[in-house]
Amino acid sequence: MPTAGPARGASARSKRADAVRNQQTLLDAAAEVFVTSGIDAPIRQIAARAGVGLGTLYRHFPTRADLVTAVYHHQIEACAEAGPKLLAEAASPFDALRQWVDLFADFLITKHGLADALQSDSERFATLHTLFLDRLLPVCDQLLGAAADAGEIRPGTQPYELMRGIGNLCIGRDSDPRYDPRRLIGLLLQGLRLS
Amino acid sequence: MPTAGPARGASARSKRADAVRNQQTLLDAAAEVFVTSGIDAPIRQIAARAGVGLGTLYRHFPTRADLVTAVYHHQIEACAEAGPKLLAEAASPFDALRQWVDLFADFLITKHGLADALQSDSERFATLHTLFLDRLLPVCDQLLGAAADAGEIRPGTQPYELMRGIGNLCIGRDSDPRYDPRRLIGLLLQGLRLS
Amino acid sequence: MPTAGPARGASARSKRADAVRNQQTLLDAAAEVFVTSGIDAPIRQIAARAGVGLGTLYRHFPTRADLVTAVYHHQIEACAEAGPKLLAEAASPFDALRQWVDLFADFLITKHGLADALQSDSERFATLHTLFLDRLLPVCDQLLGAAADAGEIRPGTQPYELMRGIGNLCIGRDSDPRYDPRRLIGLLLQGLRLS
Amino acid sequence: MPTAGPARGASARSKRADAVRNQQTLLDAAAEVFVTSGIDAPIRQIAARAGVGLGTLYRHFPTRADLVTAVYHHQIEACAEAGPKLLAEAASPFDALRQWVDLFADFLITKHGLADALQSDSERFATLHTLFLDRLLPVCDQLLGAAADAGEIRPGTQPYELMRGIGNLCIGRDSDPRYDPRRLIGLLLQGLRLS
DNA sequence: GATGAATGAGTATTCATTCAT
DNA sequence: AATGAATGAATACTCATTCAT
Structure with a gap:
């Protein structure tokens, strides 16, 4: 079935895009926080800096x-x-x-x-x-x-x-x-x- | 009478002796724990290693x-x-x-x-x-x-x-x-x- | 469409509802404990009375x-x-x-x-x-x-x-x-x- | 009254005198500390103010x-x-x-x-x-x-x-x-x- | 008797991690 | 998927009380 319907494709892609964007935001935020507060900074601080929920961070980076x-x-x-x-x-x-x-x-x-x-x-x-x-x-x-x-x-x-x-x-x-x-x-x- | 001094001194210091021994025990324990667990090791751990109460450690080393x-x-x-x-x-x-x-x-x-x-x-x-x-x-x-x-x-x-x-x-x-x-x-x- | 508002509002607030309930529970518990044990009662006691974790109390009332x-x-x-x-x-x-x-x-x-x-x-x-x-x-x-x-x-x-x-x-x-x-x-x- | 022996009396009295003096010193110290730090002030603080050991305070005033x-x-x-x-x-x-x-x-x-x-x-x-x-x-x-x-x-x-x-x-x-x-x-x- | 060193229970607070919504 | 509220283990510190010297 090559007809992956544009709608479905777009929707699948848009979600992916969000996740990717979040991942990048998290990486940037983490880099900044690591500089500011050291590599042991509270996880919460990184999530906050990224403007993202704690759970989201854990989802992307379990440890x-x-x-x-x-x-x-x-x-x-x-x-x-x-x-x-x-x-x-x-x-x-x-x-x-x-x-x-x-x-x-x-x-x-x-x-x-x-x-x-x-x-x-x-x-x-x-x-x-x-x-x-x-x-x-x-x-x-x-x-x-x-x-x-x-x-x-x-x-x-x-x-x-x-x-x-x-x-x-x-x-x-x-x-x-x-x-x-x-x-x-x-x-x-x-x-x-x-x- | 050369012996009067030491005897009296020793007796007067008898209580101190315990404290001094404890202090040394604590220093040794701390040195070991610092090696094992870093200089940020829990105070309690050092006291435990020294076989001494928490308060004792605080008495000897307030910070x-x-x-x-x-x-x-x-x-x-x-x-x-x-x-x-x-x-x-x-x-x-x-x-x-x-x-x-x-x-x-x-x-x-x-x-x-x-x-x-x-x-x-x-x-x-x-x-x-x-x-x-x-x-x-x-x-x-x-x-x-x-x-x-x-x-x-x-x-x-x-x-x-x-x-x-x-x-x-x-x-x-x-x-x-x-x-x-x-x-x-x-x-x-x-x-x-x-x- | 008079029903759209309330429904959506309720759903959007669903998470908040829990927090609000907790907050009220905490206030009630604190009021009771203040009576029983004075206004200096252990924080832990208040949290326990509210049937809530310590951190929850601190989240709602930092001091x-x-x-x-x-x-x-x-x-x-x-x-x-x-x-x-x-x-x-x-x-x-x-x-x-x-x-x-x-x-x-x-x-x-x-x-x-x-x-x-x-x-x-x-x-x-x-x-x-x-x-x-x-x-x-x-x-x-x-x-x-x-x-x-x-x-x-x-x-x-x-x-x-x-x-x-x-x-x-x-x-x-x-x-x-x-x-x-x-x-x-x-x-x-x-x-x-x-x- | 043959037993009024001066030596024994003096010795017995001298000890008593010390204890009494200590008791009064403690009362004075406690009064001052109660004013300064309230009636819940640390026991140790009172003993220190009296220039007396902790045990002495406890001996005179068990509670x-x-x-x-x-x-x-x-x-x-x-x-x-x-x-x-x-x-x-x-x-x-x-x-x-x-x-x-x-x-x-x-x-x-x-x-x-x-x-x-x-x-x-x-x-x-x-x-x-x-x-x-x-x-x-x-x-x-x-x-x-x-x-x-x-x-x-x-x-x-x-x-x-x-x-x-x-x-x-x-x-x-x-x-x-x-x-x-x-x-x-x-x-x-x-x-x-x-x- | 006097001393003060030792003890440890009690309390506040932080933060990683889980999980219901 | 995303959120963030809830949890509680871990830790520092204080102070009443006991007891060896």
Whole structure:
């Protein structure tokens, strides 16, 4: 029956459209609230910011992890995709690494509270951890390997450790103006260089 | 009559002895619980771990800040006193700096959860922050200055930033065996060197 | 189509209906508990009496003052409105005053515990105080003024003092059968008469 | 009387003296604290004010009622004894009544919080109630009777009711400068007069 | 006797989660 | 599907009372 009647189609689509719009509204609201009140903000606050009922939020994101993960999914993706591209375009593998680290740090610094969540070993953020590692670890590994192969950095640095370290350095960056994680990350990379 | 003093003293202090013992028990329990459940662990949990009533804990440490501060007071002191001594004894100022940083990091790593608390900008840990900075910042500053004066490291590194960075690197060190903050701290110091 | 309105209205309000019912249940329960256990009764007790969760009570009345005020709002209003009406209808201004005072006292006596709350200088009942004075003081003032103008009572009695006095006389009226505030209030008014 | 041994007597007396002194210190402290923080003030606060251990307070006054009663015992006594004296000395029975009521009110007003305690039907103040009524009710009754017999006031007023009323009027007298219980008490007595 | 440390019951409040409408 | 009212577990904190020293 290919005659899915326009009426029925439109109606089905319109509902879908609403749901999609709600989902996006929720993601935006969550992103904002995560920045303002941290990744542990009351669920109710996020729903309120989205102008949506509590139940609606739960329907779309049954657990907080689902919401957090969804909020940062796109940006993790973008960061992952930037790796190979930088490697292809940059002046040297180390330069690519440096630029990618900048990108990664910017992401964490911009989304305040994200670094904190990454560090947290709470069960609640397990899926976020997984997402981060699954997508970004191979990219970081590739960049480190290329720089090491080129003799620009000492070999043996583990991508997990480096990413964790950068993530940690980004924690709480706005609590004191004297603290600039970027400067320290620069020192870290400098310490990696061969000579 | 050299024995009159001690005997009388001991007897006069007999009641105090219990209280002191309790206080120490509480400090130990708190230190353990802070590791296990973070620095925000329920007060009740700490009291339970100490095998002590809730009121007893409140009597000794009216606010959580009092407890946290007391827990780490001795070790901060020891760390502060180690600075000048290392500077006097070590082979070079940079070597003294390195050893002191090791000491500092060991402290933070051993007292898991402490690094987290230091990062927290919660009003609740203000006194802990103050204690840390008041005692350790001048020490770190002195070590950095000496190493810079000796031409071993590039000048201009701020002690606050360095300490914060080291502190951050120590966060959550036991969530994953792949992560060793000491290695990263080594890189950071390496990046500080002049050539 | 006269039936469309009501039906739709009822349906739209269906959810509200529950909440409203709960709110009323809570007000009734609070009124009873205030009588039984005083205006400082545990919140939990009120919720239990209403057969409602703790959170529900907090949702409807975030602070105790909100609850107390809500409990007595209607009756204060009624009392305020009775003043001018009595002045218009009674045989004389003093007679109107007497009847209004009866009304006022009845209110306080019926809602046992209310008089106590009025007396309390706790910050918590500030809004209740305000409500009382804002609404009833002008009324009492008008009645006193009219009676004085008519030469029935000595001039100069302040409405605040009179209301406070009546309120105080109504405190604890049921602790002993020998005590009847109405008799004393009668004496007070008698003492006010000119001759 | 061979056993009056000075040594034993002195020692026995000295201990007694200490206890008595403590008891008085506690009574004074309690009186002050009752004024400051009400009759429900924390027991600990009273002990602290007396510069005495908590246990000592409990030894002397096992229940709060005991303490409260003891605190006001002397003054109740004085008030009771003043009745007959005034009746003998005053110009008329009504004048004696008036003066005694003044005395009674002064007592309640001075010991802020006492009026509140008298009103409270809490089990805790039962003994205080008893003390008050046992001693003062007959006195008030005698004064009322004399004034009635002299034809100065209408007969039939019950002393319990009058005392309760005066007590109630004295409640919370310092919460607002517009409220002066003495004025209202004056009206009450005026209302009692025959012509 | 005196002391005050220890105890724990009682109360307020927040917030994740469920579920009737 | 959406809503948000209702729920109650979790937690902090106070203070009367007991009891070891």
